[in-house]
Amino acid sequence: MPPNIFSPLSISTIIKIHQKKKTKSTMSNDETPIRFGIIGCAGIARKISRAINLSPNCTLYALASRSIEKAHNFAIKNNLFSDSLKIYGNYSEILDDPFVDAVYMPLPTTFHLQWAILAAEKKKHLLLEKPTALNVEELDKILDACDKNGVQFMDASMWYHHPRTGKTKEMILDSNLFGQVKAIHSSSTYAPGQEFLENNIRVKPDLDALGALGDAGWFCIGSILWAMNQTLLMTVTVLPNVARNSAGVILTCSASLYWEKEETVATFYCSFIAHETMNLRVYGSNGTCYLYDFIIPFEEDSASFNFTSSAKFVDLHIGWNVKPQVVEVTSQLPQEGYMIQEFADLVKAIKVSRSKPEIK
Amino acid sequence: MPPNIFSPLSISTIIKIHQKKKTKSTMSNDETPIRFGIIGCAGIARKISRAINLSPNCTLYALASRSIEKAHNFAIKNNLFSDSLKIYGNYSEILDDPFVDAVYMPLPTTFHLQWAILAAEKKKHLLLEKPTALNVEELDKILDACDKNGVQFMDASMWYHHPRTGKTKEMILDSNLFGQVKAIHSSSTYAPGQEFLENNIRVKPDLDALGALGDAGWFCIGSILWAMNQTLLMTVTVLPNVARNSAGVILTCSASLYWEKEETVATFYCSFIAHETMNLRVYGSNGTCYLYDFIIPFEEDSASFNFTSSAKFVDLHIGWNVKPQVVEVTSQLPQEGYMIQEFADLVKAIKVSRSKPEIK
Numbered sequence: 252m253p254p255n256i257f258s259p260l261s262i263s264t265i266i267k268i269h270q271k272k273k274t275k276s277t278m279s280n281d282e283t284p285i286r287f288g289i290i291g292c293a294g295i296a297r298k299i300s301r302a303i304n305l306s307p308n309c310t311l312y313a314l315a316s317r318s319i320e321k322a323h324n325f326a327i328k329n330n331l332f333s334d335s336l337k338i339y340g341n342y343s344e345i346l347d348d349p350f351v352d353a354v355y356m357p358l359p360t361t362f363h364l365q366w367a368i369l370a371a372e373k374k375k376h377l378l379l380e381k382p383t384a385l386n387v388e389e390l391d392k393i394l395d396a397c398d399k400n401g402v403q404f405m406d407a408s409m410w411y412h413h414p415r416t417g418k419t420k421e422m423i424l425d426s427n428l429f430g431q432v433k434a435i436h437s438s439s440t441y442a443p444g445q446e447f448l449e450n451n452i453r454v455k456p457d458l459d460a461l462g463a464l465g466d467a468g469w470f471c472i473g474s475i476l477w478a479m480n481q482t483l484l485m486t487v488t489v490l491p492n493v494a495r496n497s498a499g500v501i502l503t504c505s506a507s508l509y510w511e512k513e514e515t516v517a518t519f520y521c522s523f524i525a526h527e528t529m530n531l532r533v534y535g536s537n538g539t540c541y542l543y544d545f546i547i548p549f550e551e552d553s554a555s556f557n558f559t560s561s562a563k564f565v566d567l568h569i570g571w572n573v574k575p576q577v578v579e580v581t582s583q584l585p586q587e588g589y590m591i592q593e594f595a596d597l598v599k600a601i602k603v604s605r606s607k608p609e610i611k
Numbered sequence: 612m613p614p615n616i617f618s619p620l621s622i623s624t625i626i627k628i629h630q631k632k633k634t635k636s637t638m639s640n641d642e643t644p645i646r647f648g649i650i651g652c653a654g655i656a657r658k659i660s661r662a663i664n665l666s667p668n669c670t671l672y673a674l675a676s677r678s679i680e681k682a683h684n685f686a687i688k689n690n691l692f693s694d695s696l697k698i699y700g701n702y703s704e705i706l707d708d709p710f711v712d713a714v715y716m717p718l719p720t721t722f723h724l725q726w727a728i729l730a731a732e733k734k735k736h737l738l739l740e741k742p743t744a745l746n747v748e749e750l751d752k753i754l755d756a757c758d759k760n761g762v763q764f765m766d767a768s769m770w771y772h773h774p775r776t777g778k779t780k781e782m783i784l785d786s787n788l789f790g791q792v793k794a795i796h797s798s799s800t801y802a803p804g805q806e807f808l809e810n811n812i813r814v815k816p817d818l819d820a821l822g823a824l825g826d827a828g829w830f831c832i833g834s835i836l837w838a839m840n841q842t843l844l845m846t847v848t849v850l851p852n853v854a855r856n857s858a859g860v861i862l863t864c865s866a867s868l869y870w871e872k873e874e875t876v877a878t879f880y881c882s883f884i885a886h887e888t889m890n891l892r893v894y895g896s897n898g899t900c901y902l903y904d905f906i907i908p909f910e911e912d913s914a915s916f917n918f919t920s921s922a923k924f925v926d927l928h929i930g931w932n933v934k935p936q937v938v939e940v941t942s943q944l945p946q947e948g949y950m951i952q953e954f955a956d957l958v959k960a961i962k963v964s965r966s967k968p969e970i971k
Contacts, residue, residue: 295928297927298927298928298929301927430886433800433863433882433884433885433886434798434800434852434865434880434882434885436796436798436878436880438794438796438892438894440793440794440894442896442897486851488848488850488851490848490867490869490876490878491846491848491867491869491871491876492794492869492874492875492876494874503793503874505794505867505876505878507850507851507865507867507878509850509851509852511851514852514854514863515852516850516851516852516865516880518796518850518865518867518878518880520794520796520876520878520894522793522794522894524793524896525793525794525894525895525896526790526793526894526895526896526897526898526899526919526920526921526922527899527919527922527923527924527931528894528899530892532798532890534798534800534880534882534885534886534888535885535886536802536884536885536886537802537886538886539886539887539888541903543901543917543935544931547924547928547929547930547931548930549930549931549934550930550931551929551930557903559886559887560886561886562886562887563887564887564907567657567658567661568655568658568907569658569907569911569945570907570908570909570910570911571887571904571907571909571910574909575903585929
């Protein structure tokens with residue numbers, strides 16, 4: 252039997268994990284790029300390797316998979332190959348390479364504890380794919396290792412780093428425009444089909460045991476906490492629509508989070524069996540903010556959100572005095588590029604200026 | 612102490628009340644307009660009297676308030692006065708007028724039982740403002756009276772009658788486009804201010820004891836049932852964010868509805884203390900549908916909704932293959948006009964063709 256992988260506890264795990272992310276940028280004037288190693292040639296590593304190559308302050312230096320062939324083929328297939336790219340056929344050797352400054356680790360969650368701790372012990376700064384750990388205890392061990400070894404930790408949730416996210420937050424925090432946050436609704440769903448539901452690592456209890464909650468739900472919980480400025484004291488209500496596969500891994504679930512002091516309620520819906528959605532709606536006392544594609548914007552070079560403030564009905568209640576304003580935010584890099592750039596800046600500050608890792 | 616006005620029971624009351632609405636149109640060739648009487652000069656009667664005047668198959672024939680002066684002033688203020696308009700200074704007399712075919716009744720909910728039953732007994736067809744009753748027992752008595760007296764009953768929820776609503780339903784029901792309904796989220800909120808929260812009839816236990824649940828929440832629950840084709844067997848989970856005024860009347864609440872057989876979950880948020888929202892999002896297995904203004908469209912002559920079908924990520928997951936399609940629906944009448952027209956058609960069919968009242 253798999254462990255009990257859906258309970259308020261596992262939601263609180265994700266909540267606590269989100270508290271650990273560190274995002275503040277510290278700039279440095281040193282021009283040397285940060286040398287990245289990628290540990291694990293997962294699908295998402297394609298996007299991150301591209302982002303590393305697009306980011307001005309870092310370089311893709313090494314790649315490791317479980318075999319040389321796999322790593323080699325990944326590099327060929329994604330046009331990453333160059334004379335300077337190092338290829339490793341196991342995860343240990345890349346961590347022993349003294350020229351690797353930082354590693355991006357998209358391994359199945361079950362393997363994070365072992366390899367993330369080893370990376371920290373080998374003094375590699377760590378960009379760890381989500382879900383970062385199976386539970387808070389494991390994450391604490393990873394964070395302790397990073398702390399003891401003076402390396403930067405960041406979870407690889409990219410959407411926090413998109414300039415749209417900052418603009419949205421700025422408008423939500425403007426109390427004249429928005430008032431106080433009263434309610435939040437978030438969804439993260441996709442329907443990858445039967446083959447995925449039976450065989451993907453995201454539904455395997457020995458690989459990514461948190462299922463849709465750890466994968467899609469990660470973003471829902473993260474976005475709700477983001478809207479609540481990471482306020483922790485809350486009541487979690489699990490809703491009864493939990494669906495699991497035959498191995499007991501969650502395919503769909505919903506929950507509500509309630510902050511009594513703030514009188515704010517949030518609900519979310521995450522699923523592997525519903526059509527593609529990435530909604531975030533924040534309801535304020537004087538404004539409303541909607542994002543439809545908060546995790547992956549519809550397009551890469553610009554993204555928007557809808558914002559309404561001080562809306563009232565016109566006389567007779569036959570219409571509104573304002574329609575939602577579409578706020579468009581352009582971007583120079585893919586959102587993963589902003590994430591990589593920010594992470595590399597933090598790493599550079601530690602390397603060059605001997606500053607401490609950011610803990611936020 | 613007020614009665615217990617928030618429990619799964621009161622949500623189930625609203626659910627059951629919604630089952631009673633009758634909306635199917637039956638046309639008749641008779642040209643005589645249906646003569647409407649309005650019982651109670653509430654604010655919303657301004658909008659409905661305008662709709663009666665705009666609808667081709669009916670006429671505003673009479674108006675009643677608790678005093679002749681009130682009714683007279685209402686008529687003057689809203690340009691309703693004409694030589695043919697009859698003004699009554701109490702509710703009984705208008706019901707005794709044999710030329711009144713149908714009444715629109717926007718009285719506080721507490722008075723519905725008494726006056727709705729009397730209207731039915733006086734053979735007046737009944738368009739009853741929401742919330743139609745304080746509980747299912749009262750509604751059953753009203754419906755029994757309508758049934759016994761052969762008069763048409765309709766609840767005055769106008770948004771069902773907007774042509775956008777029909778178009779939305781048509782697209783949701785297209786299983787190729789949308790698949791099955793998997794989740795629903797609805798909100799209905801407004802923030803009318805402190806004076807309202809203390810003194811409005813909607814927060815008075817002796818007038819509209821269901822508070823925000825009966826007023827704003829009425830639309831949330833109705834929209835969820837609408838999306839679920841009025842499927843009744845469900846589990847209701849009340850969420851802990853219930854806020855009440857000093858008299859115990861609900862100002863904010865949220866709940867979840869879950870259909871086990873269909874594996875569909877819905878959540879809603881209704882409030883008198885959050886900024887104006889009227890959201891309905893329906894998540895399907897192959898499509899998504901969003902309305903931002905489902906109760907009162909932003910503008911009167913056209914309304915839209917966003918629809919997405921078969922969305923996937925482009926390669927590398929750096930964007931989507933489709934953006935939401937904006938479906939625009941124009942309207943010839945205000946949505947209240949469509950409601951009045953449909954109701955009057957049903958009344959005419961009974962009057963002229965001796966058909967039975969619609970029960971749906």
